[in-house]
Amino acid sequence: MATAPYEARRGELTTYFDRTAVEAWARLTSDAPVSRVRATVRAGRDAMRANLLSWLPDDLTGARLLDAGCGTGALAVEAARRGAEVVAVDVSPTLVGLARERLPASIGAGRIAFHVGDMLDPGLGRFDHVVAMDSLIHYRAADIVRALSILAERTDGSVLFTVAPRTALLTVMHAAGKLFPRGDRSPAIVPVTEGGLRRRILREPGLSGFSVMRSRRIDSGFYLSNAIELARVVPPPSAVPAGGLR
Numbered sequence: 001m002a003t004a005p006y007e008a009r010r011g012e013l014t015t016y017f018d019r020t021a022v023e024a025w026a027r028l029t030s031d032a033p034v035s036r037v038r039a040t041v042r043a044g045r046d047a048m049r050a051n052l053l054s055w056l057p058d059d060l061t062g063a064r065l066l067d068a069g070c071g072t073g074a075l076a077v078e079a080a081r082r083g084a085e086v087v088a089v090d091v092s093p094t095l096v097g098l099a100r101e102r103l104p105a106s107i108g109a110g111r112i113a114f115h116v117g118d119m120l121d122p123g124l125g126r127f128d129h130v131v132a133m134d135s136l137i138h139y140r141a142a143d144i145v146r147a148l149s150i151l152a153e154r155t156d157g158s159v160l161f162t163v164a165p166r167t168a169l170l171t172v173m174h175a176a177g178k179l180f181p182r183g184d185r186s187p188a189i190v191p192v193t194e195g196g197l198r199r200r201i202l203r204e205p206g207l208s209g210f211s212v213m214r215s216r217r218i219d220s221g222f223y224l225s226n227a228i229e230l231a232r233v234v235p236p237p238s239a240v241p242a243g244g245l246r
């Protein structure tokens with residue numbers, strides 16, 4: 001079955017995260033008790049968030065950070081606590097509303113501006129860092145790389161993102177339709193191989209100023225996700241003085 005291209009997929013995800021799964025997602029991202037299956041997902045997601053945050057500078061004072069597909073906002077809060085000026089965007093108005101409600105009384109020195117909309121909206125501005133945790137996993141590899149290229153153009157530091165790794169076992173489970181218990185199923189996750197993704201990144205002209213610096217797989221029961229860091233190695237054109245670099 002062909003996977004929907006970016007805009008169509010984004011529409012499906014809006015319906016899913018704004019309506020179908022909003023209660024389950026609110027619960028998963030809270031401290032409320034959950035099933036054993038979901039507890040493994042929660043633990044894996046906590047580990048993934050900690051991993052992505054560990055790839056950012058400890059001191060984010062004044063750094064502009066895009067939380068791309070922020071959901072209920074946990075990563076945005078942690079980044080703000082380290083001083084970041086966070087723009088947190090999600091296509092689901094309900095999840096953004098929940099993120100606003102859950103905002104702790106104090107988030108330290110940083111700030112968070114929430115937006116409802118597409119993470120690729122150029123109006124969101126330029127960033128030092130972009131983090132897309134589990135928000136690109138439902139898109140095709142070609143769309144992931146195109147989205148990364150659009151985000152990278154506006155990023156001076158690093159773009160951190162996750163993908164669903166394609167392993168032999170995962171492929172078999174997908175084929176058997178047994179990856180998630182029926183009630184937990186979301187719009188299909190599109191597994192990608194890291195090698196294939198790296199080759200696409202190398203071929204993408206918009207990512208020529210970036211290199212893959214590291215990757216890390218988090219495997220926790222029903223949660224399996226691969227974090228990748230793309231870091232800028234060539235200054236953006238806007239940073240090069242008219243006479244060129246000396």
Ligand SMILES: C[S@@+](CC[C@H](N)C(=O)[O-])C[C@H]1O[C@@H](n2cnc3c(N)ncnc32)[C@H](O)[C@@H]1O
Pocket residue numbers: 010013014017029068069070071072073074089090091092095117118119120132133134135136
């Ligand atoms: C699996 S959730 C992860 C949420 C959050 N990053 C976290 O880890 O808790 C994926 C989120 O990405 C959002 N999303 C998907 N595509 C998006 C897009 N193109 N622009 C903005 N948000 C998007 C969904 O609405 C959903 O809230």
